[in-house]
Amino acid sequence: MTYVDGFVIAVPKANKDKFIAHARTGDAVFMEHGATRILECWQDDVPEGKQTDFFRAVACKDDEAVVFSWIEWPDKETREKGMAAVMDGMNTDPRMDPEKNPMPFDGMRMIYGGFQPIVTLEG
Secondary structure: OOEEEEEEEEEEHHHHHHHHHHHHHHHHHHHHOOOOEEEEEEOOOOOOOOOOOHHHHOOOOOOEEEEEEEEEEOOHHHHHHHHHHHHHHOOOOHHHOOOOOOOOOOHHHOEEEEEOOOOOOOO
């Protein structure tokens, strides 16, 4: 069954193009290691909540936008192998080297996790 890694981050609005370039470079590595689909989504219609919301979740500042992303894998086993390979590549693959492909956002405020789909509808 499909497995999904989800991410929410705050990216400086001035870094939108840098983020897109960073994502295209890094996402290719995940695809090479078994991911079947990756979506990087820039804030468009994100309401502020009364108790919680995406902005609070990542301590988003006024000059930042929320980015909601996910990586789809064919199954958890592929994800485990793929993520291990990506993490190993942090030391050997220049696309994953923070010196060569620096994160254009504060990674300390990123929230992420792995999820097992429980309902899937497709058209």
